[in-house]
Amino acid sequence: MSVLVDDDLWSAVGDPTRRRMLDLLLSEGSGTATSLSERLPVTRQAVAKHLVVLDRVGLVHATTAGREKQFRVDEAQLARAVAQLADVGAAWDSRLRRIRRIAETIQRGRDADSEKKR
Amino acid sequence: MSVLVDDDLWSAVGDPTRRRMLDLLLSEGSGTATSLSERLPVTRQAVAKHLVVLDRVGLVHATTAGREKQFRVDEAQLARAVAQLADVGAAWDSRLRRIRRIAETIQRGRDADSEKKR
DNA sequence: CCCATTCGCAACTGATGGTTGCGGGTGTCG
DNA sequence: CGACACCCGCAACCATCAGTTGCGAATGGG
Numbered sequence: 520m521s522v523l524v525d526d527d528l529w530s531a532v533g534d535p536t537r538r539r540m541l542d543l544l545l546s547e548g549s550g551t552a553t554s555l556s557e558r559l560p561v562t563r564q565a566v567a568k569h570l571v572v573l574d575r576v577g578l579v580h581a582t583t584a585g586r587e588k589q590f591r592v593d594e595a596q597l598a599r600a601v602a603q604l605a606d607v608g609a610a611w612d613s614r615l616r617r618i619r620r621i622a623e624t625i626q627r628g629r630d631a632d633s634e635k636k637r
Numbered sequence: 638m639s640v641l642v643d644d645d646l647w648s649a650v651g652d653p654t655r656r657r658m659l660d661l662l663l664s665e666g667s668g669t670a671t672s673l674s675e676r677l678p679v680t681r682q683a684v685a686k687h688l689v690v691l692d693r694v695g696l697v698h699a700t701t702a703g704r705e706k707q708f709r710v711d712e713a714q715l716a717r718a719v720a721q722l723a724d725v726g727a728a729w730d731s732r733l734r735r736i737r738r739i740a741e742t743i744q745r746g747r748d749a750d751s752e753k754k755r
Numbered sequence: 756c757c758c759a760t761t762c763g764c765a766a767c768t769g770a771t772g773g774t775t776g777c778g779g780g781t782g783t784c785g
Numbered sequence: 786c787g788a789c790a791c792c793c794g795c796a797a798c799c800a801t802c803a804g805t806t807g808c809g810a811a812t813g814g815g
Contacts (some may be wrong), residue, residue, distance in 0.1 A: 526653045533651030534772085535644045538725070547652045553792060564772055568796080586781040586792050594733050601726045601733075607656070608722040614663045615712050615719075654803085671761060682803050685763080704761050704812040 524603055531576045532600050536561060537569050541592060544579065549591045561576045642721055649694045650718050653681060658735045659710060662697065663674050667709045 523626055536559065543558060544550055552570055556563040570590055577596045580587045581588050650656055654677065661676055662668055670688055674681040688708055691697045695714045697707050 524653070524656070529653070533648060535642075535648070536772085538642070538703050541729070545729065551792075561772085562774065563793085564775085564795095568772075586661040588793070593734065597729060598733060604722045608719045608726070611659070611663065611715060615716060615748050618663070620711065621705065630661070652803085669761080679803085680805065681762085682764095682806085686803070706762070 522603075522606045524607060525576075525599075527576050528578075528596075528600050531572055531578055532604075534569070534572075536565070537573060540566065540569055540573070541578065541597065544590060544592045545597075549589045551587050551589060555590075556608060640721075640724045642725060643694075643717075645694050646696075646714075646718050647721060648680075649690055649696055650722075652687070652690075654683070655691060658684065658687055658691070659696065659715065662708060662710045667707045669705050669707060673708075 533540070539559060540555055543555055552563050552567040555570075556566040559566060569580065570581070574581060574590075577593055578600065579590045579592055581590050583589075646705060650659070657677060658673055661673055670681050670685040673688075674684040677684060688697065688699070695711055696718065697708045697710055699708050701707075718731075
């Protein structure tokens, strides 16, 4: 029962640089390719490409004002991404719990066995 | 205040194929490159490469038995990965909440203003 | 012993994150 | 108005990686 995941959305936030860009955009409200690149270890063009990716999956939207292009996070879409992270995490978590429960059961069984043998 | 994330660990679970592999390994307990590739849309070699990646970040461990190499999920490490997903999600979520709170405050301010004007 | 199975290694392709270089629109200031 | 600074987009290029095919080596069952 694998969780339904929008692979495009996931892989968009899968990139470390894109995650940091989203962080920056969230904390500063908005930003341009140039302004973001100043706070990142990559060039403006690299940032611009990432912005294209983020825009394609709807995580950010741009508004052109004069010679500047301001990008802003789409809160609803980011909320969707967060929900997916939570879903996958929860799925794995529940499986891990189940495994531990089974392991405990087996362990109890073994304990009982060694009781009998003694 | 960006969340501390082990980029290697994150990007390991960032790949859709690797996520499905982890799902399979979790639900079936263990598996080989060959057995996994039968349930995935990729070749054995591709799976083998992914297993190398997962092994490098400690998400799986292998035990060679005869000509078979059984892989198994490292629960503790996967738990760490799940925790990171939760952390990042929580960080973004709290930022989104704060933004919405501020937006509401501003809105209330506007309402008050229009009250005065009226 | 032979054959099937499983694995590992190597070479090739395609996509993508990153770079540099350049040219075109848009302000701003003298 | 003209020159300069700034921000952007486009193109070429490089490195890495996911994926493929092909092959040879080791192990195990008839």
